[in-house]
Amino acid sequence: MTEKRSTPRIMHRAGELRKNQTPAEAKLWSRLRAHRLAGVGFRRQHAIGNYITDFCAPSKMLVIELDGSQHLEQEEYDAERTAFLKSKGYRVLRFYNNDVMKNIEKVLEVILENL
Incomplete structure (x- = not known):
């Protein structure tokens, strides 16, 4: 089964996010x-389907998400996105901005423990 490619709109948005990092x-x-961490290649603001991940190590099927303060609506969206990513075989790590x-x-x- 072929993977659905991200739409041009999603790809454009990912580019905007790369230019405006927190x-x-x-x-x-x-x-x-x-490849500074254990020689693993990471991508930032990487589109997977219709979702944009903060960081992704495709070779390790690992997604890293950074969260600021959230409200219920954002938590529901994050849960939906996480379920989608897991259905594609990705593992998802979440950290608060404050932790970083x-x-x-x-x-x-x-992150190293999960590579």
């Missing part, structure tokens, strides 16, 4: 980019 995304990306900003080493340790 401080937490920028901090984590500086540690993931260019204040304890990046622990975040990286958890």
Whole structure:
């Protein structure tokens, strides 16, 4: 079965998000980019189906999501997105922006444990 490609609208939005990273995304990306973590390739704002993930290591089927403060509507959307990603075989790790900003080493340790 072939995988449904992301729409041009989703791809455009992913590009916009790459240009406008949050401080937490920028901090984590500086540690993931260019195979810096265990030699694994990561992509940022990577589209999978109709969803855009914050970070993805396709070779490891691992998605990393960063969350700020949330409300119920966002939590429901995140649960739907996580269910979709898991149905495609991806594992999903979630971290709060605050964790990345204040304890990046622990975040990286958890990511390494899941590669």
